[in-house]
Amino acid sequence: MAFNDLDLSERLDLAREGTAYFAQRLAAVSDADLSGPSLLEGWTRKHLVAHVGYNAAALCRILDWAATGVETPMYESMQQRAREIDEGATLSAGSLRNLFTHTAARLDEQWRTLPREAWAAQVRTAQGRMVPASETAWMRSREVWIHTVDLGNGGRFDEFPDVVLDSLLDDIVGMWRGRGDGAGLVLEVGGRRLVVVQEDAPVTGAVVGPLVSVVRWASGRGAVGMTAGSDLQPPRWL
Helix, strand or coil: CCHHHCCHHHHHHHHHHHHHHHHHHHHCCCCHHHHCECCCCCCEHHHHHHHHHHHHHHHHHHHHHHHHCCCCCCCCCHHHHHHHHHHHCCCCHHHHHHHHHHHHHHHHHHHHHCCHHHHHCEEECCCCCEEEHHHHHHHHHHHHHHHHHHCCCCCCHHHCCHHHHHHHHHHHHHHHHHHCCCCCEEEEECCCEEEECCCCCCCCEEEEECHHHHHHHHCCCCCCCCCECCCCCCCCCC
């Protein structure tokens, strides 16, 4: 079952569960260690926490759009988004923790109070796709689950719910297909699912492993527990 096959209430619960998971791992990072490197190249943990906090604020903006009909983009531009993260990384540890907590609470409040009819309203993602406001549940889930791992202090893909793992793989492969990436690549997932990335291309490489390992690899976070293809490099995701 994919994420969007679930009832909206279940999707929102998974986003909240992911937010709690991120909060748990963040609480285990000392203030001093927030300045240390995350698992994302070029970003400290402060950059990562700023990004997750500002992501919640950006989702609040498009939920405002859904509720009012007044177009409010997630970000003014990708350059503005990058500046915001860089500036956020200069905040004190306490300010960053408050940013994460307060923006997550504000997003949850908007989910709880959004009028029923507004969930179907079309809004634009940072990548330019038009999606219903209900897609914010997945957009937030993707961020908080993945970035808990990126804190680099014990978050693990094998702690993700299977529906999140399956939907992450669908998301990643969908991005590859949209850009024409991954030609010749086949993913064999746990002996139960075969994913041909580009159907019209001859197979030149196979990645084989359990779901958790294939998702970790496909997201660009290393080849662990693979039975084949660990030497291959995945295309860019986002």
